[in-house]
Amino acid sequence: MPKRQVLFKLKKLNKITRRNMQKKNDRNSIKIMQIRAFCMTAEQGAASLAALNLFRTQSAITRSIRDLEHTLAISLFERHAKGMLLTDLGNVILPRARSAMEELTRIPALLRRLQQRDDEGIEDLEPTWLFNERRLQIFLSLYRQQHALHVAQALDITQSAVSAALKVLEKGAGMYLFHRTPKGMLPTPAGHEIAPCISRALNALHHIPEEITAHRGDLTGSVRVGALPLSRARLLPQAMIKLISRHPGIKIVTNESGFTALIAELRAGDIDFIIGALRNEKMLLDIHSEILFEEELILLARPNHPLSDRRVKNQELKDIQWVLPRNHAPSRHLLEVAFCKMGLASPQPVVESGDPAVVRALLLGSDMVAAVSSHQLDFEVSEGILIPLQVNLTGTRREIGLMTRQKALNSPATDALINCVREVIQSSNDK
Structure with missing residues (x-):
């Protein structure tokens, strides 16, 4: 057989194998319609009452719950003649399941507001067009990648499957979710509005198995941390070491993006918390901040620097070549205020960088x-690699801490890492 034919057949076989594995994974994944049936049965206390409220047959509700129990390998309800009572594990996953459903069911009101429709008094039909995990995954991938071909390749599906999923979503929404342009699929205001809700809903579903294993005493899953510069040197690494030594089944992923990008991802549930300098901004009313400690700005230089080993006079700061934080960083503003109090003009940088490796090499x-x-x-300071200059930068103290979404349901692994961060702070204070 010619080599080209062999390669073609192998490629085709690999594609079939991947799709068969995907189908198997889909069969073993949590279905939103199953979660819907579970939540309503928990609320009503009986499958028959849940069926009436969801306009489905009792057998369909019973089958959905049975399939969910099979997927999770647990019993969610105790069956009695008078109804169905949640088991301990059923109670464990219920808050997470309700959170996912609440995120999806609030989407119609968001879309109504965009359409400026004054029908708040009308009771919404359930947005069943949203109750398909694969469809929501396609939407989020398209929202992030903005090219149907890239989404199809990433999810190992056809472009027509991407188009079909988007068609169902846009029909249900009653408006376009993406602009079709030569540069790709650009989200409309409606697409931007619903993306965080969809992301939070899917993240809630993905945390359900972790809740079950945690209840059994085994922490697993992943924690996604937004790491601002001040946390990266010692605090976060030491907390990570503590967590992994106790729970080796946990995976930690750090995100070193800028603050604006991290806040957007925190709101969407794509990261679990941010650690670093806290902000006092009116736009952060939906963010909970926990103060860990306070710190201040210092001036660093190499050993044997001309200004080392003595008190630096204010006038000597005029002729320095500065390495400073970026222009709109909060620490840059604090530094400029400190210089103003000393009667000096704002320092002008020759380099703007917040990367510790770059700063260290320059100094x-x-x-x-x-x-x-x-x-x-x-x-670097504790090892004598760099030294602080003897300058008092008054008014540069600021709060360092944790930022989470208000009323967010942290995963057990996330709570464990946050507790390790607090332990590191406490150990440092005790020394």
Whole structure:
């Protein structure tokens, strides 16, 4: 057989194998319609009453719950002649299941508001067009990648399957969710509005198996952390070491994006919490902040720098080549205020960077001076690799802490990592 034919057959066989595995995974995944039946049965206490409320047959409700129990390998209800009572594990996953359904069922009201329709008094039919996990995965992938071909390749489906899923969603929404342009599929205002709800709903579903294993005493799953610069040197790594030593089944993923991007991902449920400098912004009313400690800005230089080993005079700060945080960073503003109090003009940087590796290399190879947070290059200072200059930057203290979504249901693994962060802080305070 010619080599080309062999390669073609192997490629075709691999594709069939991947699709068969995908079908198997889909059969073993949690279905939103099953979660819907579970939540309503828990609320009503009987499959017959749940069926009446959901306009389905009792056998369909019973089958959905049985399939969900099979997928999760647990019993969710105790069956009695007078109804169905939640088991311990049923009670464990119920808040997460309700959270997912609440995120999806609030979408019609968001779309109504965009359409400026004054029909708030009308009772919504359930948005069953949203109750399909695969369809929602396609929407989120398209929202992030903005190209149907890329989505099809990433999910190993056809482009027509992507188009069909989007058609169902847009018909249900009653409006376009994407603009079709030569540059790709760009989200409309409606697409932007519903994406966080869909993301939070899917994330809630994905955490359900973790809740079950945690109840049995085994923490698993992943924690996604938005790591701002001040947490990266010691605090977060030490907390991660503590967590992994106790629970080796947990995976931690850090995201080092800027604050604006991290907040957007936190709101969408794509990261579990942010650790770093807290912000006092009116736009963060939906974010809960927990203060861990306070720190201040310092000026760092190499050992044997011309300004080291003595008190630096204010006027000597005028002729320095500065390495500073980026222009709109909160620490940059605090530094400028401190210079103003000293009667000096704002320092002008020759380099703007928040990358510790870049800052360290610049300082070690020159007479540049960097303004950084006192914990940002903590290791370098403690080892004598870099030294703080003797300058008092008054008014530069700020709060460092954790940011989470208000009323968010943290996964057990997330709570465990947050507790490890607190332990690291407590150990540091006790020294």
